[in-house]
Amino acid sequence: MVISKRVEPTLLTDQVFDMIHAAILSGDLPAGSRLRVRDLAEQVGTSVMPVREAIRRLEEAGLAEREPHKGAVVKNLTLEELIHVYDVRRLLETEAARLGSERVTSEDCDKMQTEYDLMRQAIAERRVIALLDHDEALLSILYNAAGNPVLAQMIRALWQKCRAYKIVGAQGSLDASDDDSLWRYQQDLITAARNNNPPAAAAVNEASLLDASERIKARLADQLAT
Incomplete structure (x- = not known):
């Protein structure tokens, strides 16, 4: 008692x-x-x-x-803080993709593909939270395959810090008919994982997060110009 x-x-x-x-x-x-x-x-x-x-x-x-x-x-991150968060994400997630693609199994890759398909369905139905959840689930499968739980935990913490921005950013991408940034990189990442190709997986994540960082910097520049 x-x-x-x-x-x-x-x-x-x-x-x-x-x-x-x-x-x-x-x-x-x-x-x-x-x-x-x-x-x-x-x-x-x-x-x-x-x-x-x-x-x-x-x-x-x-x-x-x-x-x-x-x-x-x-908490509301400023755009300057977001740039720092995405810089750290790029360092950690590029390494996580590299390590994960060395050890990921075909079964893991099948699970990643399932999450990708569910993410594309959520995009078609304009369900922002669901698409973010499936995107993060896809990435988590690969990052967990790296076998470093501390690395995976740090990445998840950074996702949470910038979640509010990710919601707004994803909604903006959905509203722009010519913006394919929500799904452009994930299929390439799955392909790199299936091929157990660490350099390719790292390059995909590097490009994806650099793209996100440039978008944030552009918004910051617009904010400073007004």
Whole structure:
């Protein structure tokens, strides 16, 4: 009984954290949203204590921050910060693709193809969150094949940091009929993985993330010009 009493609050905090975390990643709580403790506690049906702890963990994860006169809000990266995030992503994900393509199995590649097909279906149906989820699932299969869980964990953390931007960027690409950036690179990555071709896999990820970085820099330049 003593153990259960000590564990239960932690489990409840985990559940509250997962619920708020999911709302942030889905865009239901977009960047800049205030995380009001009492409102959230009422929505999830708990006391304020697990909500406060969950918000503290979100801050530690870089998904929330404190603002004067507002309290905790969902963190919004500036375009300058996004450029730095994508620079680090390029370093890590290029290496993850190189390592993963050395060890990935044909069964893994089949799973990557399935995620790609589901991603293309989500694109056709204009389901932004689903397409991002399937894209990340595709990449995770390859990165996990590298056999370095720390590398995979760091990459997932960076995805979460820039999730709000990815949602906006993906929506913008969907709205532009001539923009194929949402699916242009993934099939080439699958081909490189099937061929166990590390240089090709690394090159695809390098090109993909450089393309994303250039788009962010262009938006920053436009912002500075206005």
